[in-house]
Each structure stands twice: as C-alpha cells, then as structure tokens.
Amino acid sequence: MADRDGSARTVRILLQEMQQAGIQAKALMYHNVLAALAIHPDYTLRNEVLREMQQRWISKTVLDECYEAIGLLRDTQYEMAFDKLETMIKDGIFIPPWVYEVFIIVFSNSGFLDEAYQLMSRRLTMFRNPPPAFMLNILELLHPSDIVVQNVIHTGARYGDPAMILQAIDLLASRGTKIGLVQFEPLLDCYALIGEMNNALRVFSLMNRTGLKVRRISTRGVYICLTKDPKAIQSYIDALHDADNVPIATVNVLFEVLHSFKDAQTSMEVYKSISSLTDEFATSETFGYLVDLAEDPSTLVFLADEAAMVVPKLQIRTTLLHKLANACAEAGKLDLAVRYFTRVNEEWRGQVTKTQKKLMKDAYRITFQNVFRALVKARDTRAANVLRLGKVRMAMLGAGLRRELDATWPEVWEEIQNKKQENALKREAAREEEGAPADISVRVPLPEELDSLYDELENSTQFEHVSRPLEELKEK
Structure with a gap:
C-alpha cells in the first residue's frame, strides 16, 4: 500500500471492501494504512483511521507518529506538521534521522529557512556523520549561488521591491562580488517603476562615482516611467537640480522623453540650464534630439555653434547635418556652414551603395548650393575648396547658380x-x-574611321560565323 504508484483512493476502496466482507482490521493493517497515507495524503481518510484506532484502543507506534507528521507535511499543512514534530520532541519520542531530513529539505525548498536551520541543528546534535549529499543540499539552500541571488534581484525589479534588491546586493558585496551594471540596472528599473526618481538619481550618482559608464539602456526604466506619466517630467527636472554628480545620460533621457512629446520649448529651456543639472558636457545624442526638434533658424545656428564647441566630431543623422549646414549658410555663419558641409561630405562619401547615394543626392545638392551661394555672395575664397571637397559636377551647380557665379x-x-x-x-x-x-x-570616331573598321571586318576570316550581314550594320 505504500507503493509510490498507489493512491489514497485505492486504500479507501480496500477498507470499504473489508468492511462489507465483515473483516475487522488489525493493528498491523492500520500501521500500513498510515504508511500509505504518508506517501499518498488524504487528510479525511487519515483522521478516520486515527479515530478508529482510538476507539478500538490500538496504540500508535513511533512510526505511526512519524507517518502522521510526514502525511501532514506531504499535504502542505506545514504548521500542523511542524507542531506535530515539536510535540513528538517534547514527549521524548525517538525520531529517526530520515524524518528530520525530510522536514529540513521540504522546509528549505518552501522558504522556511529558520525552521529548517533549527531542525538541522537538532539533527546534527543527535546524529553524527550526516550523509554528504544531504549536507551539500542544505548548504546550497542556505548559501545560494550568485546566479540565484541575481535572479532575486531581477524578481525584485519586476515587482517593484527595492528592499529585496538591496538585501541581495548586500549579500553579493559581503562575498566580495564586484557590484556592476547587472546589479545596478535592475535597481534603477525598480525605483523608476515605483516612481522614486530621487532614489534612482542617487543610484546614477553612485554609478558615476564608482567609474561605471551609464549606458542608454540603463535609463530605459526612467524613459518608460516619464512617457507613461508626463506629469512626472517636472518632478524629474526638479530632482535633477537637487541631485549631485549625475552623468549626462540622466539628462539625455529627459531630452529623449521631450523629443517623443515634440516639446521643443522645454527642451531648449533644459539645455540652457544643463550646467546646473550635470557636470558633464553634452554629447552627440543630446544635440541629435535638440536639432531634430528645432525649427527656428536662430535656434539651429545657436545649436550649431554650441555643438562645434562641445562636440567637435558631431555624430548625428545626416539629415540633421544638412539641417545645420543650411541654417548656418542662410544666416551667413560661413565657418559653421563649411564645417557642417564637410561633415555632410564625409557622410556622402561614406555611403557605399548606389541606392543610398541616390536617396541623398537631392539633399546633398540643395545643401551644397546653399553653402556655395553663401560663400560666393561673401566672396569667400573657400568656395573653390568646397567645390573640390565635394567633387561636384557642373550639373549639380545648376544653371542659375553658374550664371550667378559667372556674373558676380x-x-x-x-x-x-x-x-x-x-x-x-x-x-x-x-x-x-x-x-x-x-x-x-x-x-567620338570619325565616319571614315568607322568605314575603315567595317572593311577590315569584311576581309577578316575570324568573323565568318557572324550571322548578321555587315551591310546592315553599316547602314545602322
């Protein structure tokens, strides 16, 4: 009956058949039934058997007590099982070591580490030389690996529990594990999820002080939070003013959010106060968002001038470089116009496929004409350099610009x-x-030269296999 392939239903049917046949169960039968119900739990049937044993004055053995406790444990009634075991200990009943081991492993896997540790201490005190496999299992449960702790960190980030994450990070730090981006980024996502931007910025500041480079992916939690709740943008700006030593990535994510809402005015206001938000300089990513939003020519010229000072090798989309070069040319800022046309030309030469060049050709021609016309109008000698720089064909100049150049x-x-x-x-x-x-x-060959060539072909024997008469070829 204690076979693992059996069932409590089989035990019940057997007892019913014995009762119908008038067979009275003996003490050994009850002991076997309790052993079976320890593997195949049935709380109701187990209580019926215990009640019958009590009515017939059949005493329970030590194994019966153990089977009853294991049955409760198997039935996931952990508190009742632990109370039963404690009662057995207080009554001085000898408990076999395997019962302790079952309780310890089940409690450890279920998260009751205090009770598992308490029972393990008692088991080690009463029985020396524990099985090695048993000890290794308990040590692994009480001292989880770094991978398990990292999974706890990700779980805390998913459910917005920063206390759990901090506890796990403290555990890793106590082992001498180097705390890096894989630990800090879930904590950032967690703070962003629950809207605690001040704490998120403190983590950014800590990462910056420890020399960790904050990547764009590190700010995804903040980006999601701000895009879902636009009202939190002002709170985030205020938090940036109060924060200390935060990286430029924390400001760039704000520009990214404002860019998604097409808020050019707030973006420029934030940029003009960027020195009070972070000690780091703006990056190509910063100017990419700002230039894309800017429409006013004076704003574009201002951004072009700022980018030239802060980011000499500006890496933004080619369309934005065209935008800056055209704005500077129209405003008469020739140094900036030539600078950004040079960058446009580098991008033009960097296009490796004909399709890409074809797509860029019209924009390239317009930008070139604007910059070249501005230089010609100012009689700036760099006009010839711009021509040589771009290796521009005469057709790209346009008839109007060629006449204008010839006249002026x-x-x-x-x-x-x-x-x-x-x-x-x-x-x-x-x-x-x-x-x-x-x-x-x-x-182009002259007609008499072509006639001479045709005569040579007629007299040659190498082309006898040609089916088309040479006279037809001559006529054409």
Missing part, C-alpha cells in the same frame, strides 16, 4: 574651368604612363 565672381568660375582642364590632362597623362588604352569617351 568670374575669377572663381575661371579657376574652376582651369582646374577641370588640368585634372583631365593629368588623368590622360597617367593613362599613357601606365600603357592603358585611351579613354574612348574623350573623342
């Missing part, structure tokens, strides 16, 4: 024409030195 600044136009002829001669000389065939695109 003929010497530059003459220099451009001379430069083109000089480059053509250099290329032809290089071909002759390398022994390469002449460029057939330089000169």
